Amino acid sequence: MSKPVDSAVSTVRAYIQDHREAFLDDLAAWLRIPSVSAQPDHAPDVRRSADWLAGQLARTGFPTTEVWETAGAPAVFAEWPSGDPQAPTILVYGHHDVQPAAREDGWDTEPFEPVVIGNRLHARGAADDKGQVFFHTLGLRAHLHATGRTAPAVNLKLLIEGEEESGSPHFRALVEAQRERLAADAVIVSDTGMWSEDTPTVCTGMRGLADCEIELYGPDQDIHSGSFGGAVPNPAAAAARLVAALHDEDARVAVPGFYDGIVELTDRERELFAELPFDEERWLRTAKSRATHGEAGHTTLERIWARPTAEVNGIGGGYQGPGGKTIVPASAMLKLSFRLVAGQDPDLVEKAVAAWVAEQVPAGIRHEITFGAATRPCLTPLDHPALQSVVRAMGQAFEQKIRFTREGGSGPAADLQDVLDAPVLFLGISVPSDGWHAPNEKVELDLLMKGVETTAYLWGDLAENWADAS
């Protein structure tokens, strides 16, 4: 904290300080637009949010800003070439739509009336994701100011979608349609978080996702359990046995081939995970659960970040109403999802699951299995030069050692990785207490400004240290 800062840092900090108030006013104006993509009556607000952002990006200096239509809500694209033919091309991803919010859900203030209380800005979208998109604007201005450039040191592109909170239903189609204009050497996703305010971190990967629904059919209709039970196979029992067989005694997924090809954690990565100040009791409270349970030989962080899983998301069959009903049910269904890690191919996983299910289902039970759209895992190697740049830029802003996390979840970032064939990096400055999707969402102003500062350093570092990107 007391180490001397160089002149570039002091220039950046002074610039940010000078523009902080206007920056926060602008962000507040955006947060006032209730761009709730899941609620059809807010569709005009989502469009207004896109238009507002496109205007703001133009005011920031982007020579190209466009609102891109999709079959759903519009996305915003902006582009600012570096002018340097050697410069790498970076695509920043975020979203301008927000989760639903209403005062009566438990908000202490109006969710779409931003208000600063102490050192926090409260509003729906403050952290997820408008605040994180927005720090790129002032950060870019500070970068230009501190370097004296008239264009960014990298070819900068922004793609800010409008349907992330609705599951990004048209995102992949958009990326595929705009593949050439979105082409980049790396993607920077600003829609994640850090470990905590005291422990700044960079996320290095997200898990992939495959999911399926399995229908199991027994008798042609519910039949009397007194007349027939105990003498014919029961599809609800068959569904249950499938689930029970899904994991072995070590809580490893028992589907043959499931682990084929996975990139195992290195000792160094396990050490880095173990260095994080993880409090399992506290984590359990966040998980609203009473015990940990998972693959033998792995810590909780390894289980949620770096190990593939099989989870029962839903199971149903037979009588669900009050009291009892003495039947052998006609059918049962299972909804399973599989989190995937680097090295796993969703297609192969789906084939392995389908073959395993077919083998497990007993005689007399017919089954159908349907897979949803899969998401690939993404993982940035720790020694990737772009990741090193992000770590250095963050370190300079936070004046702290930057540690590494991963995301257990899966997201549209993987679509960018797949379609654009570019590595995905994560630059998120939110913390778990920010209340994503919850009442009283907020962003810590100090962290928000650290986000601004990080991006002020990032483009120069990338241009300097990743010359061979293209």
Add this chain to the structure above:
Amino acid sequence: MSKPVDSAVSTVRAYIQDHREAFLDDLAAWLRIPSVSAQPDHAPDVRRSADWLAGQLARTGFPTTEVWETAGAPAVFAEWPSGDPQAPTILVYGHHDVQPAAREDGWDTEPFEPVVIGNRLHARGAADDKGQVFFHTLGLRAHLHATGRTAPAVNLKLLIEGEEESGSPHFRALVEAQRERLAADAVIVSDTGMWSEDTPTVCTGMRGLADCEIELYGPDQDIHSGSFGGAVPNPAAAAARLVAALHDEDARVAVPGFYDGIVELTDRERELFAELPFDEERWLRTAKSRATHGEAGHTTLERIWARPTAEVNGIGGGYQGPGGKTIVPASAMLKLSFRLVAGQDPDLVEKAVAAWVAEQVPAGIRHEITFGAATRPCLTPLDHPALQSVVRAMGQAFEQKIRFTREGGSGPAADLQDVLDAPVLFLGISVPSDGWHAPNEKVELDLLMKGVETTAYLWGDLAENWADAS
């Protein structure tokens, strides 16, 4: 078929023949009353049915006929003492309410407009159970006529309930309240069936029933399977594992103590089952199933009649709607039922199940188990003198060897057995094709008259061969 019949038989047959037409007219009048206990708007019809039956039993000669109120629909009680202090007391059970029926359900005729087509009487209740209750009236008159008696050879009581098709919710309370007036040496239930028209049979027992609902609680709310899945226990998986653990590899129930005390089938009983002309392919069609599956070492008939079972009637947890939802669900539930055989005590079975479930549920999952009202099994030993009388009376009527079956289901007969501490016998003349609970229910007129004839012989045989009953 061609063996000479004795004079008593010819007297009985002549009497029945003379009264057949009036008997069928009376039955048709009763069948016209739509005594559907499950439909509140038919409550007046159920009452009308009870009043009609009480009047008919009075006309039959019963000196005592009463309509007994319950908290629901009324039952009918009738009593006709023998006058002989040595005579056994027999209570006949049946029901006067019927299943719902409407022409548009697939009936070829009006369900409450009885019609004879060929040798079949079609109407709702023709077989289940008005026809079977009603054959006792003419049978009793034939008995008196052929023996020259003015009162039955046994002390005869009838209890015809009005809520059987609604699950007999007030039946046990009624039997308990009227325990003394219902006291009997044996109960004869006329609400079952025979193997087939060609194979007349006597049912010697019904299975008992215990059932429970198990709620399993994991996280306090559904949690994100990406953030937490694979690291905390999943209650839907726990429910599934309970089901999978419920049976061993031989499809035997794996709950310790479950089989304690059961009366095993004798070799003779297994031989008698095996003698029945059982067509497994045909049975599977009736079961609308594609394979048999059950306890190793037992035939299908043994499994459904004489072996206890554990069945999943319902399972549910997590997301059940269309598509997927990546959650670890907060809770899951199971509905299990257990068919019980002679020697099993429902209380002990419930204790064993509760203890086993508590042991199986993994750390971090809380559970609650709730048991419904249990029904005891009932079984009449093959050498019971009253059963021998039923077999002889049926044999005389059918002029055929009478074989033995059991019922896989469970019924209010067990309440009579328990409260009155009397063995339960089954005298049913319906056949599987009669369409109980289905459209186009019918009774075969020839079989109906065999029921009349059987009861014409039964009371004398019982009085003669079971003098030590009381």
